[in-house]
Amino acid sequence: MKITAGFVLLASAGFVAAQDVQANEARTIFGPGGLLDLLIPKPLVTSYSLQSHIKSNKLLDHAKQLVKFSKLNGGSTRAFGSVGHNSTLTYFKKLLDDTKYYDTSYQTFPYLYSQGTAAFSANGTDYKTAWFTYGVAGEVEAPVILVNDLGCTLADFPEAVVGKIALIKRGQCEFGLKVALAGAAGAAGSIIYNNAGGSLSGTLGQISRAEGPYIPAGSLSGEDGEALRATIAAGSQVIGKIHVDATNEQRWSSNLFAVTKTGDKQNIVMAGAHSDSVAAGPGINDDGSGSMGVLEIALNLPKYKVKNAVRFAWWTAEEFGLVGSEHYVANLSEAERQKIALYLNFDMIASPNFGYFIHDGDGSTFNVSGAAGSDHIERTFEKFYASNKVKSAPTEFSGRSDYGPFLDANIPAGGVNTGAEGIKTAEEAKWWGGKAGDPYDICYHAACDGIENLNVPAFVMNTKAAAHAIATYARSLTGIPRPRPAATNGLRVSKLSYDDRRHQGCGHEVLTA
Numbered sequence: 001m002k003i004t005a006g007f008v009l010l011a012s013a014g015f016v017a018a019q020d021v022q023a024n025e026a027r028t029i030f031g032p033g034g035l036l037d038l039l040i041p042k043p044l045v046t047s048y049s050l051q052s053h054i055k056s057n058k059l060l061d062h063a064k065q066l067v068k069f070s071k072l073n074g075g076s077t078r079a080f081g082s083v084g085h086n087s088t089l090t091y092f093k094k095l096l097d098d099t100k101y102y103d104t105s106y107q108t109f110p111y112l113y114s115q116g117t118a119a120f121s122a123n124g125t126d127y128k129t130a131w132f133t134y135g136v137a138g139e140v141e142a143p144v145i146l147v148n149d150l151g152c153t154l155a156d157f158p159e160a161v162v163g164k165i166a167l168i169k170r171g172q173c174e175f176g177l178k179v180a181l182a183g184a185a186g187a188a189g190s191i192i193y194n195n196a197g198g199s200l201s202g203t204l205g206q207i208s209r210a211e212g213p214y215i216p217a218g219s220l221s222g223e224d225g226e227a228l229r230a231t232i233a234a235g236s237q238v239i240g241k242i243h244v245d246a247t248n249e250q251r252w253s254s255n256l257f258a259v260t261k262t263g264d265k266q267n268i269v270m271a272g273a274h275s276d277s278v279a280a281g282p283g284i285n286d287d288g289s290g291s292m293g294v295l296e297i298a299l300n301l302p303k304y305k306v307k308n309a310v311r312f313a314w315w316t317a318e319e320f321g322l323v324g325s326e327h328y329v330a331n332l333s334e335a336e337r338q339k340i341a342l343y344l345n346f347d348m349i350a351s352p353n354f355g356y357f358i359h360d361g362d363g364s365t366f367n368v369s370g371a372a373g374s375d376h377i378e379r380t381f382e383k384f385y386a387s388n389k390v391k392s393a394p395t396e397f398s399g400r401s402d403y404g405p406f407l408d409a410n411i412p413a414g415g416v417n418t419g420a421e422g423i424k425t426a427e428e429a430k431w432w433g434g435k436a437g438d439p440y441d442i443c444y445h446a447a448c449d450g451i452e453n454l455n456v457p458a459f460v461m462n463t464k465a466a467a468h469a470i471a472t473y474a475r476s477l478t479g480i481p482r483p484r485p486a487a488t489n490g491l492r493v494s495k496l497s498y499d500d501r502r503h504q505g506c507g508h509e510v511l512t513a
Contacts, residue, residue, distance in 0.1 A: 045304035047475050048465040053300035056460050062292040063284055063451050065091055070282035078283050080276040080317040081113055081251030088275055091255050092295055101302035103260035111323050115279045116246025118218035122238050129218040132175055133499055137246040138216035140189035144240040146232050151178045157185035165240045170195040174513045176204035184212025190243040193217055193225020202511030203499045216244040253316040255324045258298055263309035269312045269473040271344040274318030274402055281447040285454055290332045290346035295464035306474040315402050321501030322493050325402035329409050334486055341477050343406040345415035346466050350459035351441040353434040354418035356385055357395035361414050366396040373412030375472035376479035381416055391431040410487040416465055418458055420444045
């Protein structure tokens, strides 16, 4: 048989491929840093090499799994502590453990879950109603009774209210006190209406009160409340129906971590995303996209070695006020905080009407800068998009995502996102396409945040941006101050009340009275 150069090349390629298979098997046996890595060292990770593994089909495979998990609750959600959320973490951890490249761990702790909806109708007419935080579940159908004055004393509730629905005007005292006193008076339900025009929503202020038991409650606008009051005062009977679906419980939930077994543990590069969704939907963009992007990078990093250790994080209960990330940073000693060189955050990286936004690390646009080194992170992302001939734009460090506690601890941070409920401008539509005048994500915090809500090209581009930054800093921390001054201020979000903390991200005012 004539031996050609091509045959020799093919044979050599086959031999090398066989060696690669054996090498991978041996690495599985010996683990990262084992004997095989000494004999056949892995290459040091590069931005290009890590990016090359990011494929849309892999990201969408993860998305399909998250959708399945969201349906395990009997609805469609991955809210923290739910079966859907816990299944998400179990899935992530198994994939990470299978690489044998990481030390993985859970950080588990309790947090109050208070979530609900309310509906109200009267004489067959449906009214716009809001649920009060801490409100109890239940269904009541009964005549609506007027309350004397403002329902701030037990004497304001007539004997006729027993077993009925109390109609109470806002004012003078807290919503929680009004509902508790109505319960103490024997009312079966309560409706609080605004003392001015417009709708009303708020909180009962605390999980329970000594003045009386909470009963199913909802709110009405000033206009609707006054119209009902006038009807009853005129002598007409009003039959009301309240339906409250609510859960108030202490839930145990977990942050998930995966840290490389190799690399300098005194200089840790952190990258994270929140793993929970809102109660209203499956959260496949918010923040399934960031979680899945970070996961896919973590599953491909084991092909390489790193100079600086990399710690991946998936935060719980972000939607209730950065609970997981704040808990993590709060429980680090100053020595452990100093080991974290920087933190990279990825929250909503596949919005359907997307923009390519980079956190304004140097504060040059929004006058809110991050810790020293955050400017370098911003430039790292800017260079990535520029090299891909993609227009990027700065976005403010607003404190709405999990970078917040790291900045409070004086740890440099940065990241990218594609926008949430904000409205795309005409100029941005010229840059990125999409529709001006529409939200970046029309399904933000909604039931429609499923796979079809993902912009796949943006998803891939931003996951590659994340891979670029992670690989860059896993190789070198040039431009990141080491060491750095300790933080002088405490963590901001944990000082807020339960309700203010929960709504700080969206800027909603929380009414208690």
